[in-house]
Amino acid sequence: MGQVPQNSLPLLKYGIVGDGRVARHFIAYLEQLRLPYAQWSRKAAAANGITVEERLADCDVVLLLVSDSAIEPFAQEHPALREKRLVHFSGALVTPLAQGIHPLMAFGPTLYGPEVYETLAFVAEAGPLKFHEVFPSFPNPVFEIPAELKPRYHALCVLAGNFTVVLWRKLFEEFAGRLGLPAEAALPYLRRIARNLEENPAGALTGPLQRGDLATVTKNLQSLEGDAFQEVYLAFVRACAPALAEKAGLSKP
Ligand SMILES: NC(=O)c1ccc[n+]([C@@H]2O[C@H](COP(=O)([O-])OP(=O)(O)OC[C@H]3O[C@@H](n4cnc5c(N)ncnc54)[C@H](OP(=O)(O)O)[C@@H]3O)[C@@H](O)[C@H]2O)c1
Incomplete structure (x- = not known):
């Protein structure tokens, strides 16, 4: 079977929650891939009063790129986000509220070039949402493990x-x-x-x-x-x- 042409893949809009290290790196990657996104952070919300539901209303996928301890409470406090494809990047957390897809990489203070982002592996926990439904146009290698092996x-x-x-x-x-x-x-x-x-x-x-x-x-x-x-x-x-x-x-x- 031939490769699916890039332009036949669905164009999803990404909603990023958070403005920490991973959020900055992932936004850099989305920009390199020329994919649309919107960002919400509690710091920006404190200044402009825009809620996460308003800011990410037209996003198909929402990535909860916040501290591990904030992922479940945040998903619980914002049920409207659970109607979207809701994903977190924690390597340790397993929750029914969001799909875990872990980028196997160290994200430090400095941004990386496309060769780093495009080759990093994602390790997804087996769950209802599959990697290709969330990141259909991403070139990265992806692997799946049972949720119980994540710890x-x-x-x-x-x-x-x-x-x-x-x-x-x-x-x-x-x-x-x-x-x-x-x-x-x-x-x-x-x-x-x-x-x-x-x-x-x-x-x-x-x-x-x-x-x-x-x-x-x-x-x-x-x-x-x-x-x-x-x-x-x-x-x-x-x-x-x-x-x-x-x-x-x-x-x-
Ligand atoms: N760093 C890595 O190398 C790496 C690698 C793979 C996966 N991850 C995963 O990626 C996720 C983000 O990690 P990170 O390294 O980006 O962390 P980080 O740099 O510490 O940033 C944490 C972000 O979460 C926000 N936050 C914390 N509590 C919140 C709450 N209650 N409501 C809203 N926002 C909240 C923080 O906002 P404030 O600034 O306002 O506190 C900040 O924007 C985690 O799940 C982590 O396990 C990290």
């Missing part, structure tokens, strides 16, 4: 995506601080780790845990005495190298 899916994203940021920020701060090293010195190392993970995840781990080098692990742990990250290091030894932890008497009592 696990999101925990993995946080562990891998967010916690590595915490670890790298720790290195940058200590390089620039007590070690007097430029943070940029670590960038080729960071890029290579990402590249190795991409190219060969099974071979990407290097260092004392991979080698089973107990003497170095012990020295590393001693150097972190009094630092909360000593516990983090220990948790990695226990999770990634239980036999080594056992041998060193580092297993949990």
Whole structure:
């Protein structure tokens, strides 16, 4: 079967609720795709008095791009929005009030180019509303998971995506601080780790845990005495190298 021509796809208008990071990124993407949208935020409403129902009246799809804790209360307080195709982007929340479609990406303060937005994957929870009914003209890869697997899916994203940021920020701060090293010195190392993970995840781990080098692990742990990250290091030894932890008497009592 041939590809559906772009111009035969329904042209939907998007209503964006919120003006945080994801709302800014998603609006940038909609503009790149030349798709129509309207935005409502409580800050703008406080200034102009326009309600969300008024502002998004002619939108087909409403994206609740607000904090996770605000998604359900907002949908409950605005039942008219539930008559539209109502979607949220939370990776952790499952609610019957809106369809969850999670963009698997880190949205920071700086906007990205089209190549980033167009290639990011959306992970949709299985539900009544399908990705193509919400984003029919989007070129992105999309995957579906059962709603009950979402908590696990999101925990993995946080562990891998967010916690590595915490670890790298720790290195940058200590390089620039007590070690007097430029943070940029670590960038080729960071890029290579990402590249190795991409190219060969099974071979990407290097260092004392991979080698089973107990003497170095012990020295590393001693150097972190009094630092909360000593516990983090220990948790990695226990999770990634239980036999080594056992041998060193580092297993949990
Ligand atoms: N950031 C990411 O990398 C990322 C990635 C994937 C998915 N997501 C998901 O995207 C959604 C938005 O996240 P974000 O990073 O954009 O958050 P954010 O930058 O903290 O922005 C939150 C937005 O929600 C609004 N808000 C909070 N409570 C509200 C309420 N009761 N009524 C109306 N508006 C309210 C805030 O308005 P005020 O400024 O007025 O408080 C702000 O516009 C979340 O579901 C998040 O899980 C985020």
